[in-house]
Amino acid sequence: MKPVVKIKRDVVNRDEKEAGERMLLNFGHTLGHAIEKIYNYTGITHGMAVAVGMVMMTKASEKHGFTEPGTAYKIEEVCATYGLPTTDDA
Numbered sequence: 001m002k003p004v005v006k007i008k009r010d011v012v013n014r015d016e017k018e019a020g021e022r023m024l025l026n027f028g029h030t031l032g033h034a035i036e037k038i039y040n041y042t043g044i045t046h047g048m049a050v051a052v053g054m055v056m057m058t059k060a061s062e063k064h065g066f067t068e069p070g071t072a073y074k075i076e077e078v079c080a081t082y083g084l085p086t087t088d089d090a
Contacts, residue, residue: 028052031057032052035053035088054079055072055076056088058075
């Protein structure tokens with residue numbers, strides 16, 4: 001966990017205003033926060049909601065040709081490996 005925290009700290013220090021690189025840390029968060037609200041902040045953790053948001057955003061990105069086909073599937077596989085949901089019917 002320490003290496004992950006260090007990476008996040010370094011990114012935040014380089015981009016305190018969220019103008020560039022730091023935006024990468026938000027992947028899945030916007031939809032994740034909406035999902036948490038839908039669940040009234042019960043029954044789904046923040047991490048679970050972000051995982052679902054990551055998959056949903058990647059599927060939308062694939063649909064519009066911004067992301068290589070199959071990327072969402074790969075993210076779903078990683079999430080499943082760690083027991084995270086990949087759909088909003090968590």
